[in-house]
Structure formats: structure tokens, C-alpha cells
Amino acid sequence: MKIEExxxxxxxxxxxxEEQCEEIxxxxxxxxxxxxxxxxxxxxxxxxxxxxxxxxxxxTYFIDNGIMRRNEPGQVVNVFKGLGVHVEILDAREQFFSAxxxxxxxxxxxxxxxxxxxxxxxGDLVKKSGAKFLLQGTxxxxxxxxVAGIKRQHNILTQxxxxxxxxxxxxxxxxxxxxxxxxxxxxxxxxxxxxxxFARPPFPGPALAAxxxxxxxxxxxxxxxxxTAIVEExxxxxxxxxxxxxxxxxKVTGIRNNKRDYGYQIExxxxxxxxxxxxxxxxxxxxxxxxxxxRMTTEVKGVVSVTYNIASKPTSTIEAV
Amino acid sequence: MKIEExxxxxxxxxxxxEEQCEEIxxxxxxxxxxxxxxxxxxxxxxxxxxxxxxxxxxxTYFIDNGIMRRNEPGQVVNVFKGLGVHVEILDAREQFFSAxxxxxxxxxxxxxxxxxxxxxxxGDLVKKSGAKFLLQGTxxxxxxxxVAGIKRQHNILTQxxxxxxxxxxxxxxxxxxxxxxxxxxxxxxxxxxxxxxFARPPFPGPALAAxxxxxxxxxxxxxxxxxTAIVEExxxxxxxxxxxxxxxxxKVTGIRNNKRDYGYQIExxxxxxxxxxxxxxxxxxxxxxxxxxxRMTTEVKGVVSVTYNIASKPTSTIEAV
Numbered sequence: 001m002k003i004e005e006x007x008x009x010x011x012x013x014x015x016x017x018e019e020q021c022e023e024i025x026x027x028x029x030x031x032x033x034x035x036x037x038x039x040x041x042x043x044x045x046x047x048x049x050x051x052x053x054x055x056x057x058x059x060t061y062f063i064d065n066g067i068m069r070r071n072e073p074g075q076v077v078n079v080f081k082g083l084g085v086h087v088e089i090l091d092a093r094e095q096f097f098s099a100x101x102x103x104x105x106x107x108x109x110x111x112x113x114x115x116x117x118x119x120x121x122x123g124d125l126v127k128k129s130g131a132k133f134l135l136q137g138t139x140x141x142x143x144x145x146x147v148a149g150i151k152r153q154h155n156i157l158t159q160x161x162x163x164x165x166x167x168x169x170x171x172x173x174x175x176x177x178x179x180x181x182x183x184x185x186x187x188x189x190x191x192x193x194x195x196x197x198f199a200r201p202p203f204p205g206p207a208l209a210a211x212x213x214x215x216x217x218x219x220x221x222x223x224x225x226x227x228t229a230i231v232e233e234x235x236x237x238x239x240x241x242x243x244x245x246x247x248x249x250x251k252v253t254g255i256r257n258n259k260r261d262y263g264y265q266i267e268x269x270x271x272x273x274x275x276x277x278x279x280x281x282x283x284x285x286x287x288x289x290x291x292x293x294x295r296m297t298t299e300v301k302g303v304v305s306v307t308y309n310i311a312s313k314p315t316s317t318i319e320a321v
Numbered sequence: 322m323k324i325e326e327x328x329x330x331x332x333x334x335x336x337x338x339e340e341q342c343e344e345i346x347x348x349x350x351x352x353x354x355x356x357x358x359x360x361x362x363x364x365x366x367x368x369x370x371x372x373x374x375x376x377x378x379x380x381t382y383f384i385d386n387g388i389m390r391r392n393e394p395g396q397v398v399n400v401f402k403g404l405g406v407h408v409e410i411l412d413a414r415e416q417f418f419s420a421x422x423x424x425x426x427x428x429x430x431x432x433x434x435x436x437x438x439x440x441x442x443x444g445d446l447v448k449k450s451g452a453k454f455l456l457q458g459t460x461x462x463x464x465x466x467x468v469a470g471i472k473r474q475h476n477i478l479t480q481x482x483x484x485x486x487x488x489x490x491x492x493x494x495x496x497x498x499x500x501x502x503x504x505x506x507x508x509x510x511x512x513x514x515x516x517x518x519f520a521r522p523p524f525p526g527p528a529l530a531a532x533x534x535x536x537x538x539x540x541x542x543x544x545x546x547x548x549t550a551i552v553e554e555x556x557x558x559x560x561x562x563x564x565x566x567x568x569x570x571x572k573v574t575g576i577r578n579n580k581r582d583y584g585y586q587i588e589x590x591x592x593x594x595x596x597x598x599x600x601x602x603x604x605x606x607x608x609x610x611x612x613x614x615x616r617m618t619t620e621v622k623g624v625v626s627v628t629y630n631i632a633s634k635p636t637s638t639i640e641a642v
Contacts, residue, residue: 106574106583248569249570249571250569252534254635254637255634255636255638256635262427263636281610281611286602290633292631293632293633296632305630305632305636306631307588307628307629307630308631310614310627311615311617311626312614312615314576315575315576316573316626316627317576319574320573320626321574
């Protein structure tokens, strides 16, 4: 089935919300639905839509996969508590880390996360809860990139011919699939989400595992988590579309206390973009770049070298893996 | 034996040249000496000193190790021809590449180059030529960094307790060992070297093998050679102390012709420094950075991503390995 994009010009947020709520209510009927909230724009908007549409017939989970950002589980749950939505935290850290163990190929890591998420964690939740529907925040760009063969987005299943009902026991509902990111933000604003949520920079499905080149072990995730916190602290004030820190697998020579220190390199990316289809590196002041580098090499254990991405998309992509 | 630094304040280039020439002539006597000219400042100054001191009793070789920059062998030989110094090119590419094959650890690569250079190539030359002396351009910083354990400089032998006479059959003469880089440049200028030589940015002993993270195969050296040519073309006009391109072993996701392209990343470093002991990244204009990135991703096969180093030394070092 061809999906038709709803462009910004055509989008009327109020009407969109009304129509999607009706459609969700119609599909779920008197059944039960579940969804996973990561705190990103897409899953937050889906949570609010679902809550508005079917209230208590939607159960929302925050899957703590061990690869989220610092303090993220608690923060997300609190924001939604303030909005009247109960979110349950599910500790799945061991399942994810054992699935990621020893994997270095980006596609294999992505596949391990997808399988753990949809088959193990959600398969289990569905069985226990009796839910027949999974709401998720797939957007138009995810479909487009996956179909074009650029990047297999973790949340693309139907478009790749995966029958979730047969394989995992539930039907997918994807209310945002005709929108791009800016459209989703407008809908989020209209739904009453706080700005910290609807204006939040994108964060990849495979979370911090996508920010580590090579194995996403608990130790390496901890390093990139610290680096990510620094980048977000320093760059939140900029108008950039997205900013991120990547832990490289390559080690480089450094020097600390006058001794050789063979250590880690962190790459920082900060993008100017409107829709992620093309992007240019933000022309940050060197003062900011040097402060970022200095904080990384003093606050993040083992980091001796820091770089800033200067290539555009294309030929680069926004994320490294 | 403790080596005493001759600081810039104490250095009198004319007198230094006179004293070193006398000392070289005294040591070599009526014997023969050889030296390897790479075209870098240090080996160029040593070549001129040796030529001035003992004329035809010095045989100068350019060792083509396969890991030099684009057109470097021919250019260096031509410059010295213009100065009246005959330089013989020795094709040792196969020896170096077979020694480097399969090595990824930076210290092992360094050691393979050292051994191939001093034992295989020079050992052979010494036997064939009957030379008893090897002139080389070790400088004070090389000794200092090796002794401090920061980096094993390839040309440090005596200071590590290596008896070259017993092991390789020749005695080392190191006329520049009391100088730092700026002192060497002053001596080079006084010796009549052209500015393109005496003001040349430093280039590491292990040449382009030091600019490749992971294996220094002929294919990977060819990639970093192209990247190096671009960096040198674009940054020659800046006042930077040194600039370089590094080929990473980590591969990253890119996008080309709307398809996923899992490719190479080049890191560019450009340093402000006076003596290499400490250094800061040059605050290049973003226009230059973006041009560098664009040339890398269009002209160098397989490169999809480009970064710029933003960390200082320390904790970074000038080179990556």
C-alpha cells in the first residue's frame, strides 16, 4: 500500500488529531492496546493521541533497555504523570545487553534491538496483557529511508513485508505514518505536550547503541551516555536541528600527565536541517567547540581526542551507524 | 649521557653549523657516511650539514618506502639537485609493505618500520657501500618524548640502549639532537635551504603509515595519500604549524545517489603551535572546513564522512597514532 505524505501545507493539526483518534478508537474497539514511550517526539505524540482516543484501554510502557540517556526513564515518566498519563517502566536491560553482546556490525546491532524489542519484550507484554494492538510512532521519513535502502529503521515492519499479527501476535497502528518530523511537532503542540517534548531533537530508535561504533557493551554505553549529556547541556541553547556524540571504536594516541595514553575518541555532530533529508554541519563558534572538547577529555573517562563532523548529508548521514 | 638543549636564545646558526661540520668531519675521518633524506626539515638540514662537512664522503638516499606523499620522491630529489646534492632513490616499497602486512597496533607498525629501515634497508646499504656512519636528524623533542614514554620515535635508538654498531654495523651521528624544530628551521635557513624546505610542516617518521588507523596496506595508504594532498593544497596558505589527514579504521554510514553507502571517515587536524609540546586546533573558517569535506567526499574514493579535530594537545597528540 502506497503511503501518501501529508505535507505541512496540508496539515491541519486539530482535524488530524480528531481523525486519528476516531481511527484508533475504531480499530481497537473494545480491545486493549499497548505502546512504548521513549520520550522522543514521535512516541510522545502517539501516546497522547492514544490516551485521548481510548483512555485506559491503552497501556503505555517505558522500556528501560539500558541504552537510553542519563536519567531518561524517570524524567519521561514524570512529564507524562503531569499530563495525566500513567507510564509503567519495564526493566529490560539484561535482555538488550545480552542480545547486543559481541555484535559490532551496525545492521546486526539494529536487528538484535528490533528482535528484542518486538519479539521478546513486546511479545511477552502482549501475552501478559491480552492486548491485540501496538501503537507506534513510525513517520514518513522512516518509511522512505528504509524503502530507499538507506537505513533500516527499527520500527519499519509492515513495509518490509513483516506480518506482525502472525509473527508477534499483535496488529500495528501507526497514526503518524503520513507526517514528517515538523508535522509531528505541530500535532504534539496542538495536543498540549510541553515544548521540551514536542521540540525535542530527534533520537534514534536504537538509542545510544546507534551512538557507539563497535560493540554496545554496558561500559561503552556508559561512556557515550556521559558524552551525550555534555553535548546536550552545551548545545540545547543553539537552534540546531539535532546534536549528538559518537564513541568510536578506533583508539588514538593521547597524552595525560606527560605519559602516553592510548584512549577513546568522541565525535560530535550538530546539524542544521529542516527535515533530515539533507543537513549541514552547524557553524558553531570555536569557543563552544573547544569547551565541548575540554569537557569531554576531562569529564569522560578514557577520552583523549574529540572531533567535530564537517561533512554534509549527503554523503554523510545524520547518525554514524 | 644527558643531552643538553640549545635554546633559541643561545643558538647562533653560523657558529652551530661550523661546529657541527667540524665534528662530523672529525668522526667520519677518511671513512664513508650515508644518510636518508625524506625531504622533511630535519633530514634536509642534516643532508646539507653532511654535504658541507664531508662532500662526496656522504652518500644520500631517498628511501621510497611506499608510504610517502604524492610525488614526494621526485620533488625532493629535484630540490636537492638544484642545491648541488645528488640523491639516490632506493625502491624499498615491497620490503615495507610486506613488513606492515596485517599489523594494526600502532606500536607494532612503528616497530616494523623501524626494523625495516635500520636493519633491512640500511643494514644492506651499509654492507654494500662500506659506510661506517649513519647521519640522522634526531631532534631534542624526539628524545624527550621517547624518554618520557609518550611516543616511541622511530629514530631513537641510542637513548633506548640500542647499540647500532653491534646490531646494525654502523655508528649514528646526530648533529641536531640539541635543537627543537624552530632551531632546526633557523639552521636550515642559514644553510641556504629554500623556504619550502626549511619552513615545511613536520611529517612523521612512519610517514603515511602514521596517518592510517589500522593496517597500512597499499590500498589504504593510497586513500590517505589523496586526502593528504587535498589538505596540503587547501591549508598551505594558513599560518598553521601542521596539518594532516587521517584515515580511520571505523566505517560509518553514508548516503550516495540515494542509497546507503557504508564507507570511510577522514579526520583532519590542523594545529597552532610553536614547538609541538602543546598545540591548539586552528580556528579555521567553516567555509574552508566545508570545502575540505566536500573535496574529500567527492575526490577520495569511498570517503563518506569527514571530521575536524577540536581537542588540544594535551590530551590529544599531534598525530593520531
